[in-house]
Amino acid sequence: MDRPAEQIFAMLGENDHRTDLTVSERSKGYAQLAAFDIAPAEIARRAAIKIEHVRAAIRLDAMGDDVKAKADAGQLNFDDILALKEFEDDPKVEQRIISAAGTAWGARHEMAVERKKRKDKARAAELKAELKAAGVREVPRPKAWPYESKAVGVNQLVDAEGNRLDEKAVKTQEGFAAFVDMQNAPVSVVYVCLDPEGMGYTRPRGNTFKSAEQQKAVEQTREAEDQRRAALDVAAPVRRRFIREQWGSAKAAKELLEEATRTAAVNPSELMARNTQDYMAVLAGGSLDNLSTARLDRLQRVQVCRWIADQEEHIADVSILGWTFKTEPQRAIDWFDRLTAQGYGLSPAETDLYERLTVRASDLAAEVQRRAAAERRSQVRKAEQVAAGERLVFTLWPVSEGDRASWELVTGHGKYIGDLVSDDLRQVQQWAVVEVQDEGFVAEQWQEKRDEESSTTYYVMEVDDVDSDAQDEPEAGADDGDDAEPVFALFPVDEDGKPQWWLIHDDFGTAIGELYAGPDEVDRAQEWATDFLASMQFQDTTWRAERGGDLVPDHYRATWPDEQDDGTAVTPGEEYAQ
Template sequence: MTAPTKARRPKTKAPYLAQLDPRELVAHPSNLRRALGDLTEMRASIAAYGVWQALTVVPEDGGHRIVAGHRRAAAAAEALEAGEWPEGMAQTVPCLVRPDMVGLSPEQVVAMLVENDQRANLTESERAAGYAQLELFGLDVAEIARRTGRKKEHVQSALKLTKLGTAATAAADEGRLTLEDVAELAEFEDDPETMEKILKDVSSGWGIKHKVSDERRKRKVKEAVAAITAELEAAGVTIVKKPKGWPYDCAMARVDQLQTADGQDIDPEAVKALAGYGAIIEERYDSAGAFIVCLDPESHGYKRTGHSYYKSPAEIAAKEAAAKAQQELRARLKQSAAVRRKFLVEKYGSAKGAKTLLVEAMRFAVVWPDFLQHSLARELIKELCGGDLTEGVTAGQDRLNRLLVARLISAQEENTERVADGRWSAHKDLIVLWLNRLEEDGYELSKAEATMRAQLIAEEEERKHAEAEEEEEEARYLAELEAEVAHDDGDAPAVVDVHLPEHDVEPGDSEPDPCAEADLDTGESEASE
């Protein structure tokens, strides 16, 4: 066996090569890779051929500290301990000794970042932790980016990731959150509960975008409620909660829906701070509002002017709730459509991406050409193919393919948005297929989109059920009709030939009408007389 090569002590700080025992090498305290991973394959390779690529080490405290090559050192040490070292080969590993890096902790961290990124990628949180260490050494974002060969935006997002908590770093390491998505989460840095809610049960950045959009809306509503509450309390108005059965089955009523006994309207501003009155704050989809109420209108002698229905108050409330839910769903669908549009451009807005929909687009052009005549979103088409449909006049085959796919996507989106907005469409049945196709291609439906799809499926099932019942009813009617005809045929008396006496007159042999040939034109008769 060959003994380890002693590290020479040159007068200069120039790097040099040395053969060192891997078991005597010391791991770097700032090692970015927290887990070395499975070393089985690397250990087997070392057992067969040894270590071919030099580790990078720094001479410190009478030994050598690893900067790059922790996995190689660990695998080599395991092979030695197990007696698996190549026969006749020195029990050492080649090392590039860097005296010039002694005491330069930032440079050592930079080296680990660069070296690891050139091999098996660091996790997002490991890389972010490395940038954070460099920041502690006094390096700003621009300098970190320069030294690591990264863009400043990348470094900034990574540094933000270190401040977002364990839920965000775990999601980043699992591939559910990219550094590009971190900017979306930064505004919730001070709200770990919301952060965890956003990251829960999402599988991609699209799901995060949907949830961020929804939490942003909720925060906006919460801020609006706080502002209205402060304004009302400053004016001496009592804030009251909506009573059970509001607004159709309770004593409380809105002041603007009341009149005095003599039919005079009541000014809400004049009574809002008086005893027996208050304000209800109502949360809306992305805002909030308030209205003044009278706690007991009848005790003031007021009469109600609100709408009156023959249905029960509970039925009316249910109808209003359904309408409000549908209105909110439409607003959510508009919000989701903006996210979905980004996906469409990213997924199909290239020649390669368009090919995935080309056959489907050609099928529509042949079988359902009328569907492609929908009002077209020209901006969406431009984002998808970088041009206008009029280019098809002179375009070649490849360009025509992209234009056709862009036209199909635009028609599908117009059809989907028409139905989402409550408008009629002759092609409502295509929406479920369209959303399913996008889901297959990697898009994650928002809750609103999933709700719309479920509603469309339920409507189609209800339609089919109604058709089936109608067909059954028609079949029963035809069966009953056939039974009646069969019954009548069986009970009908036989037809008997009756011979009339000769003196009887057949209807066709009656005496001629004496007036048959008379001129029936009264005017002419009078003139002749």
């Protein structure tokens, strides 16, 4: 071997012990050795490093100064340099990944994004070829799809006899087409009718037209939300990789054992995440089977694995900005804080979610004070409004809720009934009417009032007490006694242009569950609500349609058999109530 090559080996060996050389300087040394026709395998053997890292080092030496600077700063390692080779056919993409390497995880997040783009693009090309071969007209994704587009999914339409259209039968006919949907996972084909009214079909209630300006605003909001969720989906496996590297060993997992054990003792239901088995494979080296003979170390590791899986499932739940986001933002904040404290770098989408969670947690912290203030105000208004009368008063009072209004329903005596966050006054009044009816009163029209001192417009409903000998203030369930049958109602709701169904309980005065589904998906909504009530020990639920009015939409009431098989009268959900 040439003497210069030996000198380079000696220099690298000496400085490896003293760590005087930067990554780019060490890479230059390996590149010089390769220039002496020394094989990467020999360099790896002499330098006691992986052969893949030798190849990465040689490649790094040939790259730009910006890449070398990020490698020296610890923002790119040899594995990242090798991974970049996958994108060298597209310099713009490669540069975008390099630019994202502001932290040690930035480039990995960006590579995950680009890999998904390539995979989706390839799948879309396959589907488009299949459509062409089948003679199906391909069109772009309709604007404002699916709720406010002119085109409607074939599976949403019925013929004159009420039968759903057969996609296979109509897909090649005039007026029908298909598009490849790349905004939802997985990439798929959607068959559409381009002009339902023009072809004699009735547009489903969940789909409405808007003006061009209104449609544009809704479309931008929805596309931004789709992109936000897609970006979180891409970040999830990167975050999982960090978790595996951080707590994947038995020794490292003990760092979380105390917290996991505390949760098992205080809130064991939180250790039943749906994705537990996935994390068992990467964190605890196996499955949930055969734990009956496992030793203490393995059981502790499984405990930690269950706890981590629950934290990650909670992140997935809050990311849709639904019920869990509104009620439990702090758990997600705490988990993100723990990850970043260990060195994890949040992706842009995760950072956005973290900021939203922080705002929501702040709103919740102020909610108790707002409710107390609302009760005090309602007591004062009661004294002014009904001190000399025999009629009861229900009041809807607006309370600031960030950039939206939160309406609180209270009685004249100051009893808090419930609250609803919404900017739609009609929707709020409909909800409040149901609450008044569930309290045992006949709802009347709302009267607009004005509190001059606070410049606040609120609404009052006066009702007759159904029992003149009872207290003025209604008590939930008082008319029926301890054996009163609970009332559950299933309502179609349109919140921010997103149709959904709310399951409401009279005792809670608010929705206890929500399902994102269109108003025409009655069967699906009832099946979901029936399963929901079954989990609360309310069995054999059937649904009775009830006609709405000016203030209340058409809805469904839950009913049950009055007697068990042995003829004994029962109250549905008795076990749950206990």
